Amino acid sequence: MNVKPLNLWLAYPDDLLDEGVADACRALLSEEELARAARFKFDRNRRESIATRALARTALSHEHPLPPEAWRYVLNAHGKPSIDPELASGSGLSFNMSNALGMVVCLVASGGEVGVDVEPLSRAEQILRVAPEVFSAAERAQLELLHGAEKLDRAVSLWTLKESYIKARGMGLAIPLDKFAFVFGGAEQVRLEVDESLNDREDRWQFCLLDHAGHRIAVMAERRAGYELKVWEAHPIPEPALRVSALTAEWFPRQSS
Numbered sequence: 001m002n003v004k005p006l007n008l009w010l011a012y013p014d015d016l017l018d019e020g021v022a023d024a025c026r027a028l029l030s031e032e033e034l035a036r037a038a039r040f041k042f043d044r045n046r047r048e049s050i051a052t053r054a055l056a057r058t059a060l061s062h063e064h065p066l067p068p069e070a071w072r073y074v075l076n077a078h079g080k081p082s083i084d085p086e087l088a089s090g091s092g093l094s095f096n097m098s099n100a101l102g103m104v105v106c107l108v109a110s111g112g113e114v115g116v117d118v119e120p121l122s123r124a125e126q127i128l129r130v131a132p133e134v135f136s137a138a139e140r141a142q143l144e145l146l147h148g149a150e151k152l153d154r155a156v157s158l159w160t161l162k163e164s165y166i167k168a169r170g171m172g173l174a175i176p177l178d179k180f181a182f183v184f185g186g187a188e189q190v191r192l193e194v195d196e197s198l199n200d201r202e203d204r205w206q207f208c209l210l211d212h213a214g215h216r217i218a219v220m221a222e223r224r225a226g227y228e229l230k231v232w233e234a235h236p237i238p239e240p241a242l243r244v245s246a247l248t249a250e251w252f253p254r255q256s257s
């Protein structure tokens with residue numbers, strides 16, 4: 001089987017409280033990225049932005065022999081960055097990043113669209129309060145059957161999976177959130193249902209959920225014959241990253257053998 005590596009990188013914005021680490025991260029960024037980070041009012045948001053961009057550059061350079069500071073991106077019409085095709089002809093890499101105050105992540109694949117989202121587990125109650133606006137009818141019906149911790153847990157899973165899907169599609173909130181659903185249960189364990197108005201095929205995607213350091217991460221990738229998800233922790237960036245071997249991914253929808 002042709003197993004494609006899929007690399008998920010994790011880092012912690014608070015590591016940039018160390019000025020040496022913050023300087024090392026800033027040194028990797030473009031002028032435009034530095035200017036974006038400087039526009040944030042609060043230090044914590046600046047650290048989050050710098051960490052995200054430094055992590056992405058570090059992760060890409062792990063897969064292709066280009067120095068971290070050399071990567072350039074182009075944006076699609078909805079703001080999704082991809083590698084400037086003029087720069088990296090032949091690298092064939094696709095990537096997506098996500099940030100939260102406590103953790104930033106970057107997913108790198110060798111081809112195919114990918115999307116990733118990270119959320120702190122502590123956001124569960126806040127997510128549950130906006131369920132009517134963000135979850136589809138099928139998702140809400142299943143959510144209403146749950147109680148307590150299970151309900152909170154499902155809310156975080158749904159949010160991160162939905163974000164990872166709209167990010168993999170590269171369209172963000174231009175995709176109506178009620179036009180697709182993650183349905184739990186049955187042999188597939190979790191499956192994606194997509195309204196035909198979205199011009200997509202459900203069997204195009206596979207996805208997984210991981211928990212680490214108080215955060216949930218959803219990974220969405222175009223289906224391949226086989227995928228191996230490797231998780232790397234840069235603690236701090238840009239030190240050599242360590243493989244987090246304790247994190248193993250369970251892919252959905254489960255295939256019947």
Ligand SMILES: CC(C)(COP(=O)(O)OP(=O)(O)OC[C@H]1O[C@@H](n2cnc3c(N)ncnc32)[C@H](O)[C@@H]1OP(=O)(O)O)[C@@H](O)C(=O)NCCC(=O)NCCS
Nearest residue numbers: 052078079080097098099134159162163167170171172173
């Ligand atoms: C813009 C959006 C794509 C991501 O929003 P976000 O909350 O900033 O999400 P994340 O932290 O996960 O991702 C940010 C990164 O996504 C990338 N991104 C931006 N637009 C993107 C797009 N259209 N598609 C994919 N990735 C995109 C960027 O790299 C960005 O990093 P940057 O801020 O350093 O540039 C979109 O999903 C959104 O606006 N979400 C709002 C939250 C919401 O209501 N979600 C509903 C979930 S049920």
